[in-house]
Amino acid sequence: MAGESPFLHALDKGADVILAGRATDPAIFVAVPLRRGISPDIAWHASKSIDKGYLATTRPQDGSPVIARMRGDHFIMEPTRESSVCSVASVASLTLHENPDPFEVAQPTGTIDTSQATYEQIDDFRVKVSGSLYRKAERPSLKIEGAEFIGYRTILIAGIRDPRLIERMDEFLATYRGLIGRAAKAMGISPDDYTLQFRVYGKDAVLGAYETAPVGGAHELCLICDVVGRTEEISGAIGTRLGPTGSRLDILGKMGGGGNFAYPFSPSLIKVGPVYEWGAWHIVDTDEAEMEALFPVTVEDIG
Amino acid sequence: MTRLSDIAAFIKSANAGATQLTFDIGFPDRSTFEQIVRSGVIDAAKIASLYNIDAGDVAIHHYEPASTIKITIPRATRSGGVDERDFDGVQQYPPLLGIEVGEISR
Numbered sequence: 001m002a003g004e005s006p007f008l009h010a011l012d013k014g015a016d017v018i019l020a021g022r023a024t025d026p027a028i029f030v031a032v033p034l035r036r037g038i039s040p041d042i043a044w045h046a047s048k049s050i051d052k053g054y055l056a057t058t059r060p061q062d063g064s065p066v067i068a069r070m071r072g073d074h075f076i077m078e079p080t081r082e083s084s085v086c087s088v089a090s091v092a093s094l095t096l097h098e099n100p101d102p103f104e105v106a107q108p109t110g111t112i113d114t115s116q117a118t119y120e121q122i123d124d125f126r127v128k129v130s131g132s133l134y135r136k137a138e139r140p141s142l143k144i145e146g147a148e149f150i151g152y153r154t155i156l157i158a159g160i161r162d163p164r165l166i167e168r169m170d171e172f173l174a175t176y177r178g179l180i181g182r183a184a185k186a187m188g189i190s191p192d193d194y195t196l197q198f199r200v201y202g203k204d205a206v207l208g209a210y211e212t213a214p215v216g217g218a219h220e221l222c223l224i225c226d227v228v229g230r231t232e233e234i235s236g237a238i239g240t241r242l243g244p245t246g247s248r249l250d251i252l253g254k255m256g257g258g259g260n261f262a263y264p265f266s267p268s269l270i271k272v273g274p275v276y277e278w279g280a281w282h283i284v285d286t287d288e289a290e291m292e293a294l295f296p297v298t299v300e301d302i303g
Numbered sequence: 304m305t306r307l308s309d310i311a312a313f314i315k316s317a318n319a320g321a322t323q324l325t326f327d328i329g330f331p332d333r334s335t336f337e338q339i340v341r342s343g344v345i346d347a348a349k350i351a352s353l354y355n356i357d358a359g360d361v362a363i364h365h366y367e368p369a370s371t372i373k374i375t376i377p378r379a380t381r382s383g384g385v386d387e388r389d390f391d392g393v394q395q396y397p398p399l400l401g402i403e404v405g406e407i408s409r
Contacts, residue, residue: 089329092368096327100319100375102366119368150385195385207395208388209379210354228385278383281321 001143003108005288006295007031013299021295022145024107025051038070044112045132046075048105049094056091057084074130076122088119091127108143108286110136140291141283148279151194152232153272154239156225156246158261164252165260166202167216172260173198176246183241193234199224223261228275239269307345308400310335310407316396319375321382324392326374326399336370338407345402350374353398 002023008031010018020028029047034040046068049056056066057079064084069076077086095102095114105112113133120128165172180196202218204211225242229235247261261268286294308314312329319325328345330336339345347361356376364373380386389395 089369089371092366093327093329093371096325096366096369096371096373098317098319098325100323100325100362100373102364102369102371102373117368147383197386199388206388207354207379207398208386210356210395210398212353212355212398275385276383277385278321278381281382 001108001145002295003027003140003142003291004030004034005109005140005291006297008035009292009295009297010299011035013297015297015299024143026105026107026112033070039072040110040134040136041132042070042073042075044107044110044134045114045117045129046070046077048112049075049077049091049129052094052097054079054084055097056086056094058087058090059084074128075132076126076128078126085125086127088121088127091129092117092119108137108291109140110134139285140287142286142291142294144280144282144284145278146280147276150275150277151228151230152235153275154227154229154235155270155272156239156242156261156268157265157270158223158225158243158246158263158268160221160223160260161219161262162252162260163219166218166221168251169200169203169215169221172249172251173200175251176249179245179249180238180241183245184238187237189229189234189237193231194227194229194238196238197226199226232271236271239271243268304403305405305407306400307402307404310339310404314396314399316392316394318378318382318392322378324376324378324395326376326396328372328374328399330370330372332409333367333370335407335409336365336367336372339372339404340365342405344404345372345374349402350376350399353402 004027007018007027011031026044026047029050030043033043050066050068053066054060054064056077057064062081062084064079064081067078067080077091079086095105099105103115113135116131116133117129118131122128160166177196199205201222203221227235227238229238247259249260312331314328316324316326347358347363350361351358354376360377362375366373
């Protein structure tokens, strides 16, 4: 993910319009003020404050873009629509967004530090921000992101309404998993070649390991059986066993040949397709020369 | 007893990168924010008990300019993994709604 360097190079080469790949959001804005002589302290925090556009206003749903007017030791945030408002809270909130620490926003060449920043409402719709800092890193770094193919997914969706089964869901799933494992082995599929997950909506499907609500509160559950196989064939072969094995699994001993799974769809088995996972999400050290090589800039005249 | 959801302006969760989950609890005014901060009802031990994690894994920031308390914890699973539960992390906040906060004067 690029920082400001390629944008600065493009400006230095005379570009009027820059088409770029993935970059950090403030990097897109910061190059112009930096080249106009605005201090990095002001330019970076101001750029961070406009990179989410209308989120800097009190009513984002109005969709007002914002302007940051940068001066020597401060910047002023204002909405572009007459009825919209930038407030101290709406402007200060921007460093909260998807960021672990509101006082620090990491960038490839340094960190935006808002710990000394002050926010002042100067009239009904504008906010003045002072005391921003940009702490330059000793060495520039880059965030590397990459996805990796891990296999093919097949899912089965089933409703479960029997309160006796809901109460013993963990036991049911453990037995079910064992039976599917045995079936896979009989088909010559190694445990390393697939994953099987039970996602139980009504129990802990959303929070997973972080769920602390007591079990058994729901009167119905949605079970999603989720198979990811190394190949499409493996995924499909295990998938075909999910329905018959689970619906006929009689842990109560009282089914009399009935079924456990209320299927909303027919066919019940759904091929989801290829699955990718984050394979790389790392910060790596770099230097200016390497960044120039990684993000080459070419200028074309489209007259 | 007053619950956090009764007095907060918003309570939300989101991914903070691939390995962290962050919660923002915004208050309607500085006074409410300061009373909650002073009361100490939102601390690492409380968050740890609500999510069944270690208190040492909980970071809490009192962000005065936005009258917001930010809490950051590790993600239960790496973002976008085969065992993903909530791709954007946006439905991880409900355990916070019921935190009991005592009397708040407005």
